Amino acid sequence: MFDVQNIRKDFPILVRKLHGSKQLVYLDSAATSQKPQMMLDAMDEYYTQHNANVHRGIHTLGNESTSLFYKSRRKIARFFGADEHELILVRNTTEGINAFAYMWGERHISDGDIVVSTEMEHHTNFVPWQQLAKQKHVTFTAVRVNEHGKLDLNHLEELLKTKKVKLVAVVHVSNAIGTINPIEQIVEVAHKYGAKIIVDGAQSASHMPVDFHALGCDAYAFSGHKMLGPMGIGGLLVRAELFNELQPYIFGGGMIDTVSVEETTFAELPDRFIAGTPDVASTVGLAAACEYLNSIGMKEVFYHDQKLVAYALEKLSAIKNVKIVGPLDVRKRCGSVAFLYNGVHAHDVAQILDSEGVAVRSGHHCTMPLHAKFEWVATTRASFNVYSTKQEIDVLVQALQKVKEVFGK
């Protein structure tokens, strides 16, 4: 049984008061999630009890640290339904996607190819491909999005039919408009025409059950800090079959087998793709976050989110000058609700909301092509996680009243 009040007790930051007396109403989880005490304790315990460098030590602490590291990595991979060796640890989604661009894109995209992203894409799964395409003198283009926030799959198929598309970069859940894209469907059509798919999973990882094998995509990147884990750790999942097509993107210690003046041979998978001392503590932290989420159950997490999104859609659309962006059907979206406020800039909305203790994000949310297409100067976004409540949405709605008082709109 999902008990949000009980869950909230696990998140120490939520008791904070702002501007003296205002209760913190944190509605910016899409930017970064708050952290459960058990995750913080796990990292603390690592540093106070088990800290040592991994792989190389014969001594006790070295063994403990290495064992914890491998155990944690396994836990994280399993959380996503992936095999342990399919997980390459990186700093965040952005680093994961850039790594894939270098490890796979560099070698497999060349003359005459097309690289495809989408109009709703976060810059992280857009810019690296655009820049790679530029460097390789190939075509980069974006699949269209309609005014209901839906990806135009006919347009995608049209592009794929040219048989020149090497890669499709698509977001699982949009951080700007909440759209849930039908990844399995997209994978099917992309693979039919010989294209690979890389999915930006930053917003899906913490909101719904993700099964990497069932999704069928070739690569999937995610950020630990958006799923109750610490900042500085994330993952790139790559299908086992693809590993032989990857070249290392970072060289040095840990990813080698033998090194001599004449030449170097590389380690087995997946160690080949991670060099230098890893962030063991953060890996331990992320594994703890996965454990926490599993204890709730990702299906329950998803239902909770859907209830909040439905409630936010209902309450916000009742406000006179508010226009919601993205799908209006709760089943088509997840994680957040963003809106335009007629006559008041998103910055000012966010500022006034902050004065009432409500934290939201305003601007273009790293989706400039999307905002430019629909001529949204800036949007204001409220986003949720396991600790968010309906009452918090009520406070948001009430605080929006203040915008009306100040601006008369």
Added chain:
Amino acid sequence: MIMSDLYQEIILEHARHPHHFGELKNPTHTLKGANASCGDIVELQLFVEKGKIQEIAWKGNGCAISTASSSILSDLIKGKTIEQAKKVNIADLLKEMGLKTIMPIREKCLTLALQTLQNLLYNSNLQA
């Protein structure tokens, strides 16, 4: 800084009815500026004659702070010589807006028009 300081009457008034908003018929100088973090854009136009800013107009789609700041800035520089206009800075703006300070996150909103003006004055070889 409490909200009522930031959104006090003078700022709201300028945000509602910004001075010199629009376009000039025959500007001698034009420059666009943008605040990348939020998408705010401002376009500044000057009519410079005999070393003085005779006319000024600007257009933009920004927040209340950047709108008020652009409006107040336009009042400050109209009729000034190029050299005088070059000297206008954040402190002058804050003073006119009745603010002691601005929080770091809104600073770019406050300085968008000023930054654009300075780029225009310093980079276009305007004669003093």
